[in-house]
Amino acid sequence: MANQYEVLGKAPGAEDLKKLSSENIHLTIKGLSAGYGKMEILHNFDLFVSKAQSLCLIGPNGAGKSTILHSIYGFTNIFSGKIEIDGKEITNLSPAEKLKSEGIAYILQDNSVFPDMTVEENLLMGGYIKDKTEESFEEAERVLQKYERLRNRRNQPAKVLSGGERRLLEISRALVMKPSILLVDEPSIGLEPRYIQMVFEILDDLQKNEKKTIILVEQNAKKGLEFADIGYVLVSGETAIAGKGDDLLNNPDVGRLFLGG
Numbered sequence: 001m002a003n004q005y006e007v008l009g010k011a012p013g014a015e016d017l018k019k020l021s022s023e024n025i026h027l028t029i030k031g032l033s034a035g036y037g038k039m040e041i042l043h044n045f046d047l048f049v050s051k052a053q054s055l056c057l058i059g060p061n062g063a064g065k066s067t068i069l070h071s072i073y074g075f076t077n078i079f080s081g082k083i084e085i086d087g088k089e090i091t092n093l094s095p096a097e098k099l100k101s102e103g104i105a106y107i108l109q110d111n112s113v114f115p116d117m118t119v120e121e122n123l124l125m126g127g128y129i130k131d132k133t134e135e136s137f138e139e140a141e142r143v144l145q146k147y148e149r150l151r152n153r154r155n156q157p158a159k160v161l162s163g164g165e166r167r168l169l170e171i172s173r174a175l176v177m178k179p180s181i182l183l184v185d186e187p188s189i190g191l192e193p194r195y196i197q198m199v200f201e202i203l204d205d206l207q208k209n210e211k212k213t214i215i216l217v218e219q220n221a222k223k224g225l226e227f228a229d230i231g232y233v234l235v236s237g238e239t240a241i242a243g244k245g246d247d248l249l250n251n252p253d254v255g256r257l258f259l260g261g
Protein backbone atom coordinates (compact mmCIF):
# COMPACT_ATOMS: atom_id res chain seq x y z
CA MET A 1 0.00 0.00 0.00
CA ALA A 2 1.62 3.23 -1.10
CA ASN A 3 0.97 6.01 1.34
CA GLN A 4 2.70 8.68 3.36
CA TYR A 5 3.56 6.14 6.08
CA GLU A 6 5.47 3.81 3.79
CA VAL A 7 8.78 5.54 4.56
CA LEU A 8 8.54 4.20 8.09
CA GLY A 9 9.59 0.82 6.77
CA LYS A 10 9.47 -2.62 8.29
CA ALA A 11 8.18 -3.47 11.74
CA PRO A 12 10.77 -3.77 14.53
CA GLY A 13 11.18 -7.37 15.71
CA ALA A 14 10.24 -8.83 19.08
CA GLU A 15 13.84 -8.60 20.29
CA ASP A 16 13.96 -4.86 19.51
CA LEU A 17 10.69 -4.32 21.37
CA LYS A 18 11.83 -6.34 24.39
CA LYS A 19 14.84 -4.09 24.82
CA LEU A 20 12.49 -1.22 25.68
CA SER A 21 11.30 -3.01 28.82
CA SER A 22 13.11 -4.37 31.85
CA GLU A 23 13.65 -8.09 32.40
CA ASN A 24 10.49 -8.21 34.46
CA ILE A 25 7.87 -8.14 31.70
CA HIS A 26 4.33 -7.94 33.03
CA LEU A 27 2.23 -8.10 29.87
CA THR A 28 3.35 -9.85 26.71
CA ILE A 29 1.63 -10.06 23.34
CA LYS A 30 3.26 -12.48 20.90
CA GLY A 31 2.39 -12.86 17.23
CA LEU A 32 -1.15 -11.67 17.65
CA SER A 33 -3.48 -11.70 14.68
CA ALA A 34 -6.89 -10.41 15.68
CA GLY A 35 -9.87 -8.50 14.39
CA TYR A 36 -13.63 -8.39 14.12
CA GLY A 37 -15.68 -11.13 12.51
CA LYS A 38 -13.44 -12.61 9.84
CA MET A 39 -11.58 -9.37 9.22
CA GLU A 40 -8.00 -9.35 10.46
CA ILE A 41 -6.94 -5.93 11.75
CA LEU A 42 -3.77 -6.74 13.70
CA HIS A 43 -1.11 -8.78 11.92
CA ASN A 44 1.48 -10.75 13.87
CA PHE A 45 1.59 -8.02 16.51
CA ASP A 46 4.03 -8.10 19.46
CA LEU A 47 4.07 -5.98 22.61
CA PHE A 48 6.09 -6.04 25.82
CA VAL A 49 5.54 -3.88 28.86
CA SER A 50 7.02 -4.17 32.36
CA LYS A 51 5.32 -3.70 35.67
CA ALA A 52 4.81 0.01 36.43
CA GLN A 53 5.86 0.97 32.92
CA SER A 54 3.74 3.03 30.53
CA LEU A 55 3.35 2.41 26.81
CA CYS A 56 1.63 4.75 24.38
CA LEU A 57 0.21 3.66 21.02
CA ILE A 58 0.03 6.33 18.37
CA GLY A 59 -0.76 6.18 14.67
CA PRO A 60 -3.27 7.24 12.06
CA ASN A 61 -7.02 6.71 12.35
CA GLY A 62 -7.98 3.12 11.71
CA ALA A 63 -4.47 1.76 12.33
CA GLY A 64 -5.79 -0.64 14.97
CA LYS A 65 -4.76 1.12 18.19
CA SER A 66 -8.09 0.62 19.93
CA THR A 67 -8.17 -2.93 18.57
CA ILE A 68 -5.01 -3.69 20.55
CA LEU A 69 -6.69 -2.61 23.77
CA HIS A 70 -9.84 -4.53 22.76
CA SER A 71 -7.76 -7.64 22.13
CA ILE A 72 -6.03 -7.44 25.49
CA TYR A 73 -9.38 -7.05 27.20
CA GLY A 74 -11.14 -9.72 25.16
CA PHE A 75 -13.43 -7.86 22.76
CA THR A 76 -11.97 -9.16 19.49
CA ASN A 77 -11.63 -12.41 17.59
CA ILE A 78 -8.15 -13.75 18.07
CA PHE A 79 -6.98 -15.82 15.10
CA SER A 80 -3.52 -16.64 16.36
CA GLY A 81 -0.93 -15.53 18.88
CA LYS A 82 -0.80 -15.27 22.64
CA ILE A 83 -1.37 -12.78 25.42
CA GLU A 84 0.35 -13.44 28.75
CA ILE A 85 0.53 -11.82 32.16
CA ASP A 86 3.65 -12.66 34.13
CA GLY A 87 4.12 -15.63 31.82
CA LYS A 88 0.59 -16.98 32.31
CA GLU A 89 -1.49 -17.25 29.19
CA ILE A 90 -4.73 -15.25 29.29
CA THR A 91 -5.48 -15.05 25.55
CA ASN A 92 -8.98 -16.46 25.64
CA LEU A 93 -10.28 -15.34 29.01
CA SER A 94 -13.47 -13.27 29.00
CA PRO A 95 -13.35 -9.57 29.86
CA ALA A 96 -15.03 -10.35 33.19
CA GLU A 97 -12.33 -12.89 34.07
CA LYS A 98 -9.61 -10.50 32.98
CA LEU A 99 -10.99 -7.79 35.21
CA LYS A 100 -11.74 -9.99 38.17
CA SER A 101 -8.84 -12.44 38.27
CA GLU A 102 -6.09 -10.90 36.17
CA GLY A 103 -6.27 -7.27 37.24
CA ILE A 104 -6.81 -5.78 33.80
CA ALA A 105 -9.07 -2.73 33.66
CA TYR A 106 -10.33 -1.12 30.49
CA ILE A 107 -11.24 2.48 31.08
CA LEU A 108 -14.43 3.41 29.34
CA GLN A 109 -14.90 6.97 28.34
CA ASP A 110 -17.12 9.08 26.14
CA ASN A 111 -19.44 9.94 28.98
CA SER A 112 -19.62 6.54 30.50
CA VAL A 113 -20.53 7.94 33.92
CA PHE A 114 -24.10 7.43 35.06
CA PRO A 115 -25.32 11.04 35.21
CA ASP A 116 -28.12 10.59 37.74
CA MET A 117 -26.15 8.44 40.15
CA THR A 118 -23.98 10.12 42.73
CA VAL A 119 -20.22 10.23 42.42
CA GLU A 120 -19.94 7.62 45.16
CA GLU A 121 -22.48 5.33 43.52
CA ASN A 122 -20.61 5.64 40.24
CA LEU A 123 -17.43 4.54 41.99
CA LEU A 124 -19.18 1.57 43.55
CA MET A 125 -20.36 0.50 40.10
CA GLY A 126 -16.68 -0.06 39.34
CA GLY A 127 -16.75 -2.97 41.79
CA TYR A 128 -20.03 -4.52 40.64
CA ILE A 129 -18.29 -7.68 39.55
CA LYS A 130 -16.63 -8.28 42.91
CA ASP A 131 -17.99 -10.97 45.22
CA LYS A 132 -17.10 -9.00 48.32
CA THR A 133 -18.96 -5.74 48.23
CA GLU A 134 -17.32 -4.43 51.42
CA GLU A 135 -14.07 -4.46 49.49
CA SER A 136 -15.66 -2.18 46.88
CA PHE A 137 -16.75 0.18 49.65
CA GLU A 138 -13.21 0.24 51.05
CA GLU A 139 -11.67 0.91 47.66
CA ALA A 140 -14.24 3.57 46.77
CA GLU A 141 -13.46 5.26 50.09
CA ARG A 142 -9.75 5.11 49.38
CA VAL A 143 -10.34 6.73 45.99
CA LEU A 144 -12.49 9.44 47.57
CA GLN A 145 -9.81 10.13 50.18
CA LYS A 146 -7.24 10.40 47.44
CA TYR A 147 -9.12 12.75 45.11
CA GLU A 148 -10.52 15.82 46.77
CA ARG A 149 -12.34 16.85 43.60
CA LEU A 150 -14.46 13.72 43.85
CA ARG A 151 -14.73 13.77 47.65
CA ASN A 152 -16.28 17.23 47.59
CA ARG A 153 -19.02 15.94 45.32
CA ARG A 154 -19.47 12.41 46.59
CA ASN A 155 -23.19 12.80 47.25
CA GLN A 156 -24.00 14.84 44.18
CA PRO A 157 -25.16 13.40 40.88
CA ALA A 158 -22.31 12.84 38.46
CA LYS A 159 -23.94 15.14 35.91
CA VAL A 160 -22.78 18.18 37.92
CA LEU A 161 -19.11 17.28 37.35
CA SER A 162 -16.94 19.24 34.94
CA GLY A 163 -15.46 17.44 31.92
CA GLY A 164 -12.15 16.91 33.70
CA GLU A 165 -13.82 15.66 36.87
CA ARG A 166 -15.85 13.19 34.84
CA ARG A 167 -12.71 11.82 33.27
CA LEU A 168 -11.21 11.52 36.75
CA LEU A 169 -14.31 9.59 37.84
CA GLU A 170 -14.04 7.30 34.81
CA ILE A 171 -10.42 6.53 35.65
CA SER A 172 -10.96 6.14 39.37
CA ARG A 173 -13.99 3.92 38.91
CA ALA A 174 -11.61 1.40 37.35
CA LEU A 175 -9.35 1.66 40.41
CA VAL A 176 -12.04 0.15 42.63
CA MET A 177 -11.08 -3.27 41.19
CA LYS A 178 -7.43 -2.70 42.22
CA PRO A 179 -6.17 -3.49 38.71
CA SER A 180 -2.49 -3.90 37.93
CA ILE A 181 -2.92 -2.95 34.27
CA LEU A 182 -4.88 0.05 33.01
CA LEU A 183 -5.95 0.15 29.38
CA VAL A 184 -6.77 3.74 28.55
CA ASP A 185 -8.17 4.80 25.18
CA GLU A 186 -7.70 8.49 24.37
CA PRO A 187 -7.96 10.00 27.85
CA SER A 188 -7.51 13.53 26.56
CA ILE A 189 -10.26 13.43 23.97
CA GLY A 190 -12.77 16.25 24.26
CA LEU A 191 -11.04 17.90 27.21
CA GLU A 192 -9.86 21.48 27.59
CA PRO A 193 -6.07 21.86 27.83
CA ARG A 194 -6.02 22.41 31.60
CA TYR A 195 -7.90 19.15 32.12
CA ILE A 196 -5.65 17.29 29.72
CA GLN A 197 -2.74 18.22 31.96
CA MET A 198 -4.68 17.00 34.99
CA VAL A 199 -5.47 13.64 33.40
CA PHE A 200 -1.81 13.01 32.58
CA GLU A 201 -0.82 13.98 36.13
CA ILE A 202 -3.32 11.45 37.46
CA LEU A 203 -1.99 8.72 35.19
CA ASP A 204 1.56 9.63 36.14
CA ASP A 205 0.73 9.31 39.82
CA LEU A 206 -0.95 5.93 39.26
CA GLN A 207 2.10 4.66 37.44
CA LYS A 208 4.78 6.05 39.77
CA ASN A 209 3.09 5.76 43.15
CA GLU A 210 0.63 2.92 42.72
CA LYS A 211 2.85 0.95 40.32
CA LYS A 212 0.15 0.50 37.70
CA THR A 213 1.16 -0.66 34.26
CA ILE A 214 -0.45 1.66 31.74
CA ILE A 215 -1.19 1.03 28.07
CA LEU A 216 -2.56 4.13 26.49
CA VAL A 217 -3.84 5.14 23.09
CA GLU A 218 -3.47 8.84 22.42
CA GLN A 219 -4.44 10.97 19.45
CA ASN A 220 -2.46 13.80 21.03
CA ALA A 221 0.85 12.14 20.15
CA LYS A 222 2.98 14.80 21.80
CA LYS A 223 1.24 14.52 25.19
CA GLY A 224 1.14 10.75 24.97
CA LEU A 225 4.84 10.38 24.16
CA GLU A 226 5.85 12.95 26.77
CA PHE A 227 3.99 10.91 29.33
CA ALA A 228 4.90 7.36 28.34
CA ASP A 229 8.13 5.44 28.86
CA ILE A 230 7.68 3.63 25.55
CA GLY A 231 5.86 4.45 22.33
CA TYR A 232 4.75 2.26 19.43
CA VAL A 233 3.75 3.81 16.13
CA LEU A 234 1.07 1.61 14.64
CA VAL A 235 0.36 1.65 10.91
CA SER A 236 -2.10 -0.74 9.25
CA GLY A 237 -2.13 -3.18 12.14
CA GLU A 238 1.66 -3.39 12.52
CA THR A 239 4.26 -1.54 14.57
CA ALA A 240 6.26 0.63 12.18
CA ILE A 241 8.48 2.32 14.78
CA ALA A 242 9.00 1.71 18.49
CA GLY A 243 11.20 3.49 20.98
CA LYS A 244 11.47 5.29 24.28
CA GLY A 245 8.89 8.09 24.40
CA ASP A 246 11.59 10.77 24.37
CA ASP A 247 13.35 9.22 21.40
CA LEU A 248 10.14 9.14 19.40
CA LEU A 249 9.49 12.78 20.23
CA ASN A 250 12.85 13.55 18.62
CA ASN A 251 12.40 11.18 15.68
CA PRO A 252 12.01 13.29 12.51
CA ASP A 253 9.56 10.85 10.84
CA VAL A 254 7.36 10.82 13.93
CA GLY A 255 7.61 14.59 14.14
CA ARG A 256 6.60 15.12 10.54
CA LEU A 257 3.76 12.61 10.53
CA PHE A 258 2.32 12.88 14.03
CA LEU A 259 3.62 15.94 15.84
CA GLY A 260 2.83 18.53 13.22
CA GLY A 261 6.56 19.30 12.90
Ligand SMILES: Nc1ncnc2c1ncn2[C@@H]1O[C@H](COP(=O)(O)OP(=O)(O)OP(=O)(O)O)[C@@H](O)[C@H]1O
Nearest residue numbers: 036037041059060061062063064065066067068219
Ligand atom coordinates in the same frame (compact mmCIF):
# COMPACT_ATOMS: atom_id res chain seq x y z
N1 LIG B 1 -16.39 -3.35 16.39
C1 LIG B 1 -15.85 -3.36 15.16
N2 LIG B 1 -16.34 -4.15 14.18
C2 LIG B 1 -15.80 -4.18 12.94
N3 LIG B 1 -14.72 -3.45 12.59
C3 LIG B 1 -14.19 -2.63 13.51
C4 LIG B 1 -14.72 -2.55 14.84
N4 LIG B 1 -13.97 -1.66 15.53
C5 LIG B 1 -13.03 -1.21 14.66
N5 LIG B 1 -13.15 -1.81 13.47
C6 LIG B 1 -12.26 -1.61 12.29
O1 LIG B 1 -10.95 -1.96 12.67
C7 LIG B 1 -10.00 -1.07 12.10
C8 LIG B 1 -9.11 -0.51 13.19
O2 LIG B 1 -9.92 0.26 14.06
P1 LIG B 1 -9.42 0.85 15.44
O3 LIG B 1 -10.60 1.39 16.12
O4 LIG B 1 -8.60 -0.17 16.16
O5 LIG B 1 -8.45 2.02 14.95
P2 LIG B 1 -7.73 3.15 15.77
O6 LIG B 1 -6.29 3.07 15.44
O7 LIG B 1 -8.11 3.07 17.20
O8 LIG B 1 -8.34 4.45 15.07
P3 LIG B 1 -8.79 5.87 15.70
O9 LIG B 1 -7.55 6.68 15.83
O10 LIG B 1 -9.70 6.41 14.65
O11 LIG B 1 -9.48 5.61 17.01
C9 LIG B 1 -10.81 -0.03 11.35
O12 LIG B 1 -10.78 -0.36 9.99
C10 LIG B 1 -12.21 -0.16 11.92
O13 LIG B 1 -13.17 0.16 10.97
Ligand SMILES: [Mg+2]
Nearest residue numbers: 065066067217
Ligand atom coordinates in the same frame (compact mmCIF):
# COMPACT_ATOMS: atom_id res chain seq x y z
MG1 LIG C 1 -9.25 4.25 18.46
